[in-house]
Amino acid sequence: PSLALGNEASAVRDCYRVLADEIAQHGTAGLGSLIISMTRSLSDLLAVYLLAREAGLLQVTEAGLACVLPVVPLFETIEDLEISPDILDAFLAHAVSQASRSLRQTSVQQVMVGYSDSNKDGGILASLWSLYRAQGTLAAVGAKHNVRVRFFHGRGGTISRGAGPTHRFLNALPAAALAGDLRMTEQGETIAQKYANQITAVYNLELMVAGVTEATLLGSQRDQTPHSLAPTMDALTAYSRQRYESLIQTPGFIQFFGQATPIDVIEQGKIGSRPARRTGQRTLGDLRAIPWVFSWSQARFFLSGWYGVGSGLAWLAEQQPDQFAQLQQAAFEWYPLKYLLTNVSTSLLSADLATMQAYSQLVEDSAVREPIMAAIEAEFKQTQQQLELIFGGSLAERRPRIYRMLQGRQGRLQQLHQQQINLLHTWRSLPSEQIAEREQLLTQLLLTVNAIASGLRTTG
Incomplete structure (x- = not known):
């Protein structure tokens, strides 16, 4: 406990200690996930559990050590999207990951996908198709472990960063990647355009709920085999x-x-x-x-x-x-x-x-x-x-x-x-x-x- 970790590790650990204090007083309902930007290996995710243990975010359960907050990979570049199924497969099979889901009584694993960096790396065609391919494969990896993958879409306010009409975006997702819900960011000027007042905010949220419902129902009726193209x-x-x-x-x-x-x-x-x-x-x-x-x-x-x-x-x-x-x-x-x-x-x-x-x-x-x-x-x-x-x-x-x-x-x-x-x-x-x-x-x-x-x- 008295070992000096260095500035960067100490800063992360101290942040996690604030989270641990909040959880001790009010529980986890007001907190989200520990999202790991630029996830490129299983170790990137397991390192979070190590720091969480030092900060008191891990608990000892019958199944072993378990984290009270979900750890979420964020796959951003095209290369990361290509190797993401192997990383998720190993993560879902890991004992700490399994014990953590049991502790939180959930069979859902959130996975965040990024649009901006994949586009910057390879252009819009490579970005959108790599995201489409990856989501379908990641959903199949989750099913293999009896886990439902909930995708968190890191979309920005411009087309190069994943923006576009909401209904077209939802209909373009692989059917397996939309199982009744999703998470999504809204960034840039779209925040003011869509949510600056209650009327437009409610209108846009209704569009989102209706779009997810429609895409989920229609997707369940579509042929799940890969398209010939x-x-x-x-x-x-x-x-x-x-x-x-x-x-x-x-x-x-x-x-x-x-x-x-x-x-x-x-x-x-x-x-x-x-x-x-x-x-x-x-x-x-x-x-x-x-x-x-x-x-x-x-x-x-x-x-x-x-x-x-x-x-x-x-x-x-x-x-x-x-x-x-x-x-x-x-x-x-x-x-x-x-x-x-x-x-x-x-x-x-x-x-x-x-x-x-x-x-x-x-x-x-x-x-x-x-x-x-x-x-x-x-x-x-x-x-x-x-x-x-x-x-x-x-x-x-x-x-x-x-x-x-x-x-x-x-x-x-x-x-x-x-x-x-x-x-x-x-x-x-x-x-x-x-x-x-x-x-x-x-x-x-x-x-x-x-x-x-x-x-x-x-x-x-």
């Missing part, structure tokens, strides 16, 4: 992810991202619960997914919401024309595919090629700027072409509501974008010792960030 989606995902990764791994891409978007301004804004970077390193891997998506949307790239999809579809049409034809036919009948294509089309409509090109001029090195911008422009046009082929018409005709909404705001948004570009150029060129001038410009830049986000309404 599943192998095609696996191949399409692999190619799309390869194209996406080839872009973000291009030499100079970090420089392009840092200069063509207002990421340096966003990092200065005090608008988030966590810092923009996990450890402060100037690398893509260290950057959190929220500022990654937010900065691309500010510059109207919306890159993580569509890049890689067009080239993937074009590859499929060339290499496997029969499967492409089947995909075209299923695009509006098979909910997971419909949800994916609808979200991609929304991201594409929200993007604006002329605005992208204007922001790209902020990249000082033409040897970096020109090849990367050329790749983005080519993929943008190819994605638009492939979607219009599948939709059977232009996106403006097939998605008229969002097209009209964005067109109605485009004139004012262009003024804001140009103002932000001018301010970025001036602010970045000022010497660091001109502190007062830089602070004044930063305030104006942060106002443009807020104004553009309000105008787009799909940035959070």
